Every structure is written in structure tokens, then in C-alpha cells.
Amino acid sequence: MEQETVKSKMNLTPADDLVDEVWGKKGTPERDAMEARLEEDLQAYFIGEAIKEARLKQNLTQEELGRRAGIKRTQICKLERGKSPMPLSTLSRVFKALGIATATLDLGIGGKIALW
Numbered sequence: 268m269e270q271e272t273v274k275s276k277m278n279l280t281p282a283d284d285l286v287d288e289v290w291g292k293k294g295t296p297e298r299d300a301m302e303a304r305l306e307e308d309l310q311a312y313f314i315g316e317a318i319k320e321a322r323l324k325q326n327l328t329q330e331e332l333g334r335r336a337g338i339k340r341t342q343i344c345k346l347e348r349g350k351s352p353m354p355l356s357t358l359s360r361v362f363k364a365l366g367i368a369t370a371t372l373d374l375g376i377g378g379k380i381a382l383w
Contacts, residue, residue, distance in 0.1 A: 311349035314358070319347040321365045335364035359383040 291297035322332050322343075329343040336343075337360055345351030346361065353361075359382065362370060370382040 308349065311352070313349075315347040315349040318343075318361060318365070321367065322347075325365065332361070332364055336360040355382065 290301040322329070329347070330340045333340040333343045338357060342351060342353070342357070343361070346353055363383070371379045372382055373379050
């Protein structure tokens with residue numbers, strides 16, 4: 268019974284209301300920009316995880332992969348954490364160093380194009 272009293276005194280705010288308050292309502296430029304940044308960050312994370320997984324499967328250190336790709340270990344570290352935007356040419360060198368020789372980009376109705 269004491270717990271019910273505490274709950275009834277709490278003023279809870281739905282998470283959606285907090286998101287709207289901090290980043291703006293859906294459809295506003297601020298919210299659209301935030302959602303675009305989140306999407307970019309998520310994609311960078313997935314790419315980083317794929318690189319890390321492939322590197323670990325080959326028992327390579329970040330240093331070794333960096334040497335193979337011709338970039339610094341710190342760049343590999345940032346890339347794996349999804350913290351560093353890299354040019355496509357650098358990503359290509361990293362993936363090729365991992366033995367991933369081809370990649371395609373699916374443009375939906377625009378078709379698919381080879382990246383390398």
C-alpha cells in the first residue's frame with residue numbers, strides 16, 4: 268500500500284514528450300536534422316562493427332589492419348567505433364585489406380552500383 272502512495276505522487280512524463288521537447292516535434296527541421304544524424308551514426312556503427320568482426324575473424328590487430336590498408340591504427344580504432352567519417356576510398360582500402368574485394372550500393376529504384 269505504501270508503494271501505491273509513492274507511485275501516485277510521482278509525476279511521470281512519457282518518453283515521446285521528452286523527445287519532442289528536446290529535439291522538436293516530428294516533421295520540424297530540427298527533428299528531421301536530429302533523425303538524419305542518428306541514422307548516419309547508426310550506419311557508421313554498423314560499418315564499424317562489420318570491420319571489427321572481419322578483423323577479429325582473421326586474428327588481426329588494428330595495427331596490422333592499418334598497415335595492410337595503408338592507414339594509421341588510430342583511424343582503424345575510430346572507424347570501428349563509428350566515430351570517424353572516412354572517405355569512400357579509405358573504406359575501400361580497409362575492406363580490400365580484409366579480403367572483401369567488392370561492394371555494391373543499393374539505390375532502390377535507381378538500381379545498384381559497384382563501389383569497388
